[in-house]
Amino acid sequence: MASSPPDLLFGLRNSFYLGAFQAAINNSDVPNLSTDDAIERDSLVYRSYIALGSNQLVIDEINSSAPTALQAVKLLALYLSGDKGSAISSLREWLSDAAVGNNPILRLVAGIIYMHEQDYNEALKHTNTGGTMELLALNVQIYILMHRSDYAEKQLKAMQQIDEDHTLTQLANAWLNLAVGGSKIQEAYLIFQDFSEKYQMTGMILNGKALCCMHMGRFDEAEALLLEALNKDAKDAETLANLVVCSLHVGKSASRYLSQLKLAHPDHILVKRVSSAEDSFDRAVQDFVLRRD
DSSP states (O other): OOOOOOOTTHHHHHHHHTTOHHHHHHTOOOSSOOHHHHHHHHHHHHHHHHHTTOHHHHHHHOOTTSOHHHHHHHHHHHHHTTOHHHHHHHHHHHHTOTTTTTOHHHHHHHHHHHHHTTOHHHHHHHHTTOOSHHHHHHHHHHHHHTTOHHHHHHHHHHHHHHHTTOHHHHHHHHHHHHHHOTTHHHHHHHHHHHHHHHSOOOHHHHHHHHHHHHHTTOHHHHHHHHHHHHHHOTTOHHHHHHHHHHHHHTTOOOHHHHHHHHHHOTTOHHHHHHHHHHHHHHHHHHHHHHHHO
């Protein structure tokens, strides 16, 4: 029986999935790639730049003659840079085109953008048929956001049938365990711990372990992990948001982390919730003053 050819992009994919974005970029010079693999390599590199906040670099480098997958990644960069209306308009146009609408990277980008828009039903229209491990993993995330852990579990089982040891399968398992809670938190922690022993420590892994620790009431340990993550990226949204929550639990001021989060990520859900609570408090104070007068 002939052995399958080596997966030349395994290391690059793994780095991207686990949040080692600069490592993915630095180690992207992989020789002897097929045309399809080269496109996948480039899409992962440009998505790594997006994850590092270099949206404009992606917008500038991908031109109109680039393959559909890279054009889709450029749309994601446009959307995340603030040009949301134009990006969504182009996205809809491309998705309706029979020639390119079923491209897996385009469908993945559609799912990511509509997930950001909190239009989960629209996201699932483009991702639910699966086809790649990334699409299945995105489905798990979307169903968790919809508080449908039952559907998320079905997607996870589909991933486990394809490759139980795949990095995305393990990540999806950890996400679902965190969403379910209870005794599953320890299982999620062990997954992130295993990643931390096998691979380069990243902000994503540190945040995963910290979330598990917070669920288990180990806030001092969570704070140490989050501060380590902050040393890796001082502007990471999830690190700052988790530090806000963790600081409140350990009795420390969270104002500096919240201020950093507001400056770097004004659209983050925690910022919106805090702003809404502050507005409600201000209205309540004004109403009280008016009634008293």
